[in-house]
Amino acid sequence: MIVIDGTKTDLDIRSFENLEQVFDKVMADGHLDDRIVTDVKVNNEPFSEIYPNQSEDIETSEIDSLEIVSASAVEMASAITLExxxxxxxxAGGGKQVAELFRQADDAEALELYQDLLDVIRDFLGMVGNLRDHFSIKQHDDFEKVVEDFSGLFTEMTEVLENEDWILLADLLEYEFLPSVEKWKNVISIIREDLREVAKR
Incomplete structure (x- = not known):
């Protein structure tokens, strides 16, 4: 039995040699067009590949039931905005902590945490950029302003970091970075609203 998004298909699992062939057929038949697979259950047990192409090694003789659960790209994007x-x-928490550590002259730990913070920010901006590019989210002045301010602040923080002025960096984090981060909440809600519009199309 093969079930896709709660609907039983007329595909016979025994007409395939292995799980890989089943997946290929499901894709070829267009069952998952414009959708992203979120869960796969084999014999009611969650399945995910431990190594590449593991599904090739799973013979259909061992499978009684296969369930595939998917979500539309827009649904996935909405879930990402919640994250x-x-x-x-x-x-915000990281910025506050780094500022406190610099003020306590715990420079080594502050710099380590600051590096982690920069990685989180890079990933965050990458995710926002991807959402925007993939879903043709419309231009918003708020969005542009927040991105511009954020970029300018980073340039300033990088210069201060190079000059090793830790107290000024703590000030920038506390008085400029934290308020700037708060503004992203509004931008995310704008993106969510745009995604709702995309979902209606």
């Missing part, structure tokens, strides 16, 4: 809210809170 982005969490990331904004992580950035």
């Amino acid at each position: 982005l809210y969490k990331v904004v809170n992580i950035m």
Whole structure:
């Protein structure tokens, strides 16, 4: 039995040699066009490949049931925006902590944490950029302004970091970075609204 998104298909699992062939057929038949697979269950047990092409090694004689659950790209994008809210809170907490460590003259730990913070911010901006590019999210002045301010602030923080002026960096984090991070919440809600519009099309 092969079930896709709660609907039983007329595909016979025994007419395939292995799981890979089943997946290929499901894709070829267009069952998952414009969708992203979120869960696969084999014999009611969650399945994910431990090594590449593992599904080739799973013979259909061992399979009684296969269930594939998917979501549309827009649904996945909406789920990502909820994660982005969490990331904004992580950035705010990280910025506050780094500023405190610099003020306590714990420079080594502050710099280590600051590096982690920069990685989180890079990933965050990458995710926002991807959402925008993939879903043709419309131009918003708020969005542009926040991105521009954020970029300018980073240039300034990089210069201060190079000059090793830790107290000024703590000030920038506390008085400019934290308010700037808060503005992203509004931008994320704008993106969510745009995604709702895309979903209606």
